[in-house]
Amino acid sequence: MEVTEVLLPGVGIRYEFTTAEGERIGIVAHRSGDAELVRYNGPDPDEPQSLLRLTPEESDALSEILGAPRVAERFADLAKEIPGLSAGQMELPSDSSFVGKTLGETRARTRTGASIVALVRGEDVIASPGPEQSLQAGDILVVIGTHEGIAGVQAIIDG
Amino acid sequence: MHVSATLLMELGAVFLVLSFLAAVARRWAFSPVPLYLLAGLALGEGGIAPIPAVGEFVETGAAIGVVLLLLLLGLEFSTTEFTHSLRRHLPSALVDGLLNAVPGALLGWVLGLSWGGCLALAGITWISSSGIVARLLSDLRRLGNRETPSVLSILVLEDIAMAIYLPLMGSLAIGGTLGQMSLALGTALCALALAFFVSHRLHHVLGRLVDTQHSEQFLLRVMGLTLLVAGLSEFARASAPVGAFLIGLALSGPLADRARRVIEPVRDLFALVFFLAIGLTIDPRELVPLLPVALALAAVTAVTKVLTGWYAARREGAALRGRLRAGTVLIARGEFSIVIAGLAAGIEPSLVPLAAAYVITLAIAGPIATYLVGVLPARKAPRRRQSEAGA
Numbered sequence: 001m002e003v004t005e006v007l008l009p010g011v012g013i014r015y016e017f018t019t020a021e022g023e024r025i026g027i028v029a030h031r032s033g034d035a036e037l038v039r040y041n042g043p044d045p046d047e048p049q050s051l052l053r054l055t056p057e058e059s060d061a062l063s064e065i066l067g068a069p070r071v072a073e074r075f076a077d078l079a080k081e082i083p084g085l086s087a088g089q090m091e092l093p094s095d096s097s098f099v100g101k102t103l104g105e106t107r108a109r110t111r112t113g114a115s116i117v118a119l120v121r122g123e124d125v126i127a128s129p130g131p132e133q134s135l136q137a138g139d140i141l142v143v144i145g146t147h148e149g150i151a152g153v154q155a156i157i158d159g
Numbered sequence: 160m161h162v163s164a165t166l167l168m169e170l171g172a173v174f175l176v177l178s179f180l181a182a183v184a185r186r187w188a189f190s191p192v193p194l195y196l197l198a199g200l201a202l203g204e205g206g207i208a209p210i211p212a213v214g215e216f217v218e219t220g221a222a223i224g225v226v227l228l229l230l231l232l233g234l235e236f237s238t239t240e241f242t243h244s245l246r247r248h249l250p251s252a253l254v255d256g257l258l259n260a261v262p263g264a265l266l267g268w269v270l271g272l273s274w275g276g277c278l279a280l281a282g283i284t285w286i287s288s289s290g291i292v293a294r295l296l297s298d299l300r301r302l303g304n305r306e307t308p309s310v311l312s313i314l315v316l317e318d319i320a321m322a323i324y325l326p327l328m329g330s331l332a333i334g335g336t337l338g339q340m341s342l343a344l345g346t347a348l349c350a351l352a353l354a355f356f357v358s359h360r361l362h363h364v365l366g367r368l369v370d371t372q373h374s375e376q377f378l379l380r381v382m383g384l385t386l387l388v389a390g391l392s393e394f395a396r397a398s399a400p401v402g403a404f405l406i407g408l409a410l411s412g413p414l415a416d417r418a419r420r421v422i423e424p425v426r427d428l429f430a431l432v433f434f435l436a437i438g439l440t441i442d443p444r445e446l447v448p449l450l451p452v453a454l455a456l457a458a459v460t461a462v463t464k465v466l467t468g469w470y471a472a473r474r475e476g477a478a479l480r481g482r483l484r485a486g487t488v489l490i491a492r493g494e495f496s497i498v499i500a501g502l503a504a505g506i507e508p509s510l511v512p513l514a515a516a517y518v519i520t521l522a523i524a525g526p527i528a529t530y531l532v533g534v535l536p537a538r539k540a541p542r543r544r545q546s547e548a549g550a
Contacts, residue, residue: 006308007239007240007243007308008302008307008308008311009237009240009241009243009244009308009311009312009314009315010235010240010289010293010311010314010315011293011296011297011302011311014302014303014308026303028302028303031416036300036302036303038300038302038303040303044478044480044481045305045478046304046305046306046477046478046480046481047301047303047304047305047480047481047484048303048304050300050303
C-alpha cells in the first residue's frame with residue numbers, strides 16, 4: 001500500500017492512500033494531536049467529504065485499537081523469520097524473589113542469552129526496559145530468545 | 160501601593176464586553192480582531208464610551224502585545240516547512256507579493272505618501288492573516304482539499320518574507336539620513352543571520368539557557384529574553400517587534416512547541432490590548448473621510464488575492480471551485496497589517512485609521528466570501544482526475 005504524505009505548513013501532515021476497494025482516504029494529522037479522516041468521492045475531486053474528527057485522546061485510542069494486533073503480528077513474523085528464535089511471555093509470580101528488585105538483578109540475559117524486550121504492567125507497556133527497571137508482582141515479561149533461553153528465564157523468575 | 164479603582168473597573172468591564180464579542184465572533188467562525196478594533200474605536204476619544212483611566216496601561220500593554228505577536232510568528236517557523244514551501248510554491252509566493260503589494264504601493268503614491276508610507280501600505284495589502292486563514296481552513300473543513308497545501312505554503316512564505324520586510328520597514332519608519340537607515344537595516348539583517356545560525360547550530364546552548372522543568376520559570380525566561388532583545392533592537396533603531404521575531408526564529412524544535420503553548424494565552428491577552436489601543440488612537444471623525452479609499456483598496460486587493468489563490472491552486476491541479484476557494488480564503492487581512500500600520504505610525508499617522516478600516520472590511524468580508532464559494536453547487540464543476548495533480 002502506498003501512502004502519500006502531504007505537508008500542511010503550520011497545521012500538520014496529511015496522509016493519503018487508496019484502499020483495496022478503490023476509495024481514496026485522507027488522514028489529516030494536526031500538530032496538536034487532533035486528527036481528521038476524509039474520503040475523496042464527491043462531485044468535486046478536490047474537496048473530500050469529512051468523515052471523522054478526533055481529539056488527541058480519541059486518535060490515540062483509535063491507533064492503539066488498530067495498531068496493536070499489527071504489532072503482535074509483526075512480532076510473530078520476526079520470530080518466524082529467524083530459525084530457532086521464538087518469543088514468549090510470562091508473569092512474575094507474587095512469591096518470586098525478584099519482586100521489588102530491578103531487572104538487572106535477574107541477570108537473565110547473561111545467564112540464558114534471552115532478552116526481555118518489554119514489560120506489561122496493567123495497561124502500561126514499558127518497551128525495551130533498562131537494567132534499572134524495577135519489577136512488580138504481576139508484571140508480564142515479553143522475552144525473545146531460543147526455546148531453552150525462554151525456559152531459563154521462566155526458571156529464574158519463578159525462583 | 161496605590162491602585163486606581165477606576166482603572167481596574169474600566170479594564171474589567173472592557174475585558175468582559177470583549178469576551179462576549181469574541182464569543183459571538185467565534186460562534187460564526189469570524190476572527191475577533193475587527194471587533195477589538197471597533198471596540199477600541201467606540202471607547203476612544205470621540206467614541207460612544209470613552210475610558211480615559213486605562214490609557215497608560217493600554218499603551219504599555221500594546222507595546223508588549225506587538226512584541227508577543229511577532230514572537231509567536233517566529234515560533235511558528237519550521238525549517239522543513241519553509242524549505243518545502245520554497246521549493247514547491249515559490250512562484251505562487253512571488254505572484255502573491257507582486258499582485259498584492261503593488262496596489263498598496265500605488266495607492267500610497269497616488270495619496271502622495273513618503274517612501275516609507277508606500278512601503279508600509281504595500282505590506283498592509285500584501286500579507287494575509289495567517290491566523291484567520293488557518294482557522295477558516297480548519298473550521299470549514301478544508302484541510303483535506305487539494306488546494307489547501309498551496310494556500311498554507313503561501314502563508315508560510317509571506318510570514319518569512321516579514322523577516323526581511325519588517326527590518327526594512329522599521330529602519331524606514333525611524334527615519335533619519337540614508338546612512339542611519341542603512342546602518343539600522345544592516346544591523347537587523349545581521350541579527351537575522353545570527354538568529355538562523357543560533358536556531359541551526361547553537362540550539363542546544365539556547366535550550367540550556369531557557370529550558371527548565373517549571374512552566375512558570377520557563378515562561379519568565381522566554382518572556383524575559385524576548386523583551387530584553389526587543390528592547391535592545393529598539394535601542395539599536397531596528398524596532399522592537401523585529402527583535403522579538405528573531406527570538407521566535409531562533410527557538411526551534413520541541414522548545415518552540417513548548418514556548419508556543421506557554422506564551423499563547425499571554426499573547427492573546429496583550430494582542431487584544433494592542434488592537435484595542437489601535438482602535439483607541441483613531442478618532443472616528445478622521446476615519447469617515449478615509450472610508451471610500453479603504454473600501455476601494457479592499458475591493459481591489461480582494462480581487463488580487465483571488466487571482467493569487469487561483470494561480471496557486473491551478474499549479475496544484477485543482478479545478479475551478481478549488482481555485483476559487485483558495486483565492487477567497489486568502490482575502491482576509493488581519494493582525495500583521497495592523498502591526499505594520501502601527502510601525503509606520505511615526506512617519507504616516509494617517510495609515511492607522513486607513514489600515515484599521517481596511518482590515519475591519521476584509522477580516523469580515525473574506526470569511527463570508529470564502530464560505531459562500533464553498534457552498535456553491537458543485538454540479539457545473541468540470542471533473543478532473545489525478546492526471547494533473549500527481550506531481
